Amino acid sequence: MKLLVTGGAGYVGSVCSTVLLERGHEVVIIDDLSTGNADAVPLGAEFIEGDVADVAVDVLGTGGTPRFDGVLHFAAQSLVGESVEYPEKYWRGNVVTTLELLEAMRHSGTRRLVFSSTAATYGEPEHSPITEADPTRPTNPYGATKLAIDHAITSYAVAHSFAATSLRYFNVAGAYKSVGENRVVETHLIPLVLQVALGQREKISMFGTDWPTPDGTAVRDYIHVLDLAEAHLLALESSIEGRHRIYNLGSGAGFSVREVISACARVTGLPIPVEDAPRRAGDPAILVASSDRAIAELGWRPEHTDLDEIVADAWAYLQQLGDRSHAARR
Numbered sequence: 001m002k003l004l005v006t007g008g009a010g011y012v013g014s015v016c017s018t019v020l021l022e023r024g025h026e027v028v029i030i031d032d033l034s035t036g037n038a039d040a041v042p043l044g045a046e047f048i049e050g051d052v053a054d055v056a057v058d059v060l061g062t063g064g065t066p067r068f069d070g071v072l073h074f075a076a077q078s079l080v081g082e083s084v085e086y087p088e089k090y091w092r093g094n095v096v097t098t099l100e101l102l103e104a105m106r107h108s109g110t111r112r113l114v115f116s117s118t119a120a121t122y123g124e125p126e127h128s129p130i131t132e133a134d135p136t137r138p139t140n141p142y143g144a145t146k147l148a149i150d151h152a153i154t155s156y157a158v159a160h161s162f163a164a165t166s167l168r169y170f171n172v173a174g175a176y177k178s179v180g181e182n183r184v185v186e187t188h189l190i191p192l193v194l195q196v197a198l199g200q201r202e203k204i205s206m207f208g209t210d211w212p213t214p215d216g217t218a219v220r221d222y223i224h225v226l227d228l229a230e231a232h233l234l235a236l237e238s239s240i241e242g243r244h245r246i247y248n249l250g251s252g253a254g255f256s257v258r259e260v261i262s263a264c265a266r267v268t269g270l271p272i273p274v275e276d277a278p279r280r281a282g283d284p285a286i287l288v289a290s291s292d293r294a295i296a297e298l299g300w301r302p303e304h305t306d307l308d309e310i311v312a313d314a315w316a317y318l319q320q321l322g323d324r325s326h327a328a329r330r
């Protein structure tokens with residue numbers, strides 16, 4: 001297939017693009033590099049630097065034969081804490097941008113879409129694990145913008161025969177070959193803890209030690225980025241015109257912030273100093289996925305669900321990145 005990938009210079013988009021290219025697909029990436037890296041664009045992909053809202057119409061074309069078989073829409077602002085402070089950045093960057101993309105797709109006749117939705121659409125769950133039938137009551141603007149986009153996609157599927165899938169990822173982690181999580185400003189737990197192990201940071205702050213969880217720290221479900229990439233391929237291949245399917249994607253087990261820090265210490269064999277810090281605004285206490293629907297309907301089989309394996313892949317990637325920049329300086 002010939003696929004348009006938005007946000008392909010970011011973490012998840014670059015890993016998914018790498019896997020798509022390996023499976024013989026043609027990949028064109030749009031990315032404005034607001035949080036991504038040009039270095040992360042895989043060899044073999046065509047790269048267009050720009051904001052999706054500005055360039056989607058030109059790239060997709062207007063009518064006639066569609067230029068692409070489908071779109072994978074990863075591009076977004078995606079930090080929970082930042083979205084509480086700067087909601088305007090999220091409503092414009094996520095909702096307005098995606099509405100422009102949906103219109104460009106409609107006018108060009110491109111109807112197959114896989115969208116990066118999120119666990120943050122659910123908010124504080126009533127029970128665990130979370131299923132797709134559970135209430136969606138986001139506790140932060142980021143989750144609210146992703147939920148609004150999910151609603152827009154449903155109506156495009158019904159009215160304009162889109163073949164759409166929203167994948168609600170839980171916490172993505174790990175790396176694949178030479179692609180991984182490497183943002184200029186990092187806020188995600190696992191890469192931050194590993195930066196402490198690397199000596200790039202003094203300590204890790206635990207945001208909240210008084211959550212209603214067994215050890216008082218927040219619990220998340222960490223999914224390996226490679227398992228996530230496989231789900232995208234399955235979603236693309238099985239998409240159905242006129243339907244918007246929604247799937248949770250997680251490993252099905254919850255790990256607390258303390259447990260993640262312990263896993264990082266175990267894998268690296270290095271000490272990781274910690275400090276207690278206040279809760280971060282917008283955070284729910286516990287997010288754990290039921291991925292039964294994706295397993296039953298997509299035939300998805302997550303293979304890398306062991307937390308230590310996920311951390312080990314992220315660690316190998318960060319070390320190799322350090323070696324590469326060291327070599328480049330010589």
Ligand SMILES: NC(=O)c1ccc[n+]([C@@H]2O[C@H](COP(=O)([O-])OP(=O)(O)OC[C@H]3O[C@@H](n4cnc5c(N)ncnc54)[C@H](O)[C@@H]3O)[C@@H](O)[C@H]2O)c1
Nearest residue numbers: 007009010011012032033034035036051052075076078172
């Ligand atoms: N990482 C996670 O744990 C996680 C979990 C759930 C959902 N998601 C979703 O997955 C997607 C990818 O997340 P990520 O962790 O790779 O984030 P990321 O920040 O690493 O990647 C996002 C990419 O999109 C680009 N981008 C942003 N706005 C753009 C625009 N308007 N036009 C063009 N490019 C733009 C950025 O430059 C970046 O390269 C996001 O939609 C995010 O909401 C991520």
Ligand SMILES: O=c1ccn([C@@H]2O[C@H](COP(=O)(O)OP(=O)(O)O[C@H]3O[C@H](CO)[C@@H](O)[C@H](O)[C@H]3O)[C@@H](O)[C@H]2O)c(=O)[nH]1
Nearest residue numbers: 078080118119120170171187188189205206207218257280
């Ligand atoms: O220095 C830190 C960083 C994070 N945390 C905590 O660690 C957990 C995980 O945080 P983080 O890695 O920032 O991920 P989330 O805020 O859970 O959000 C991620 O996972 C969501 C799905 O669950 C996605 O929607 C988001 O895009 C993605 O950033 C949270 O409880 C944080 O409060 C700390 O205690 N200290």
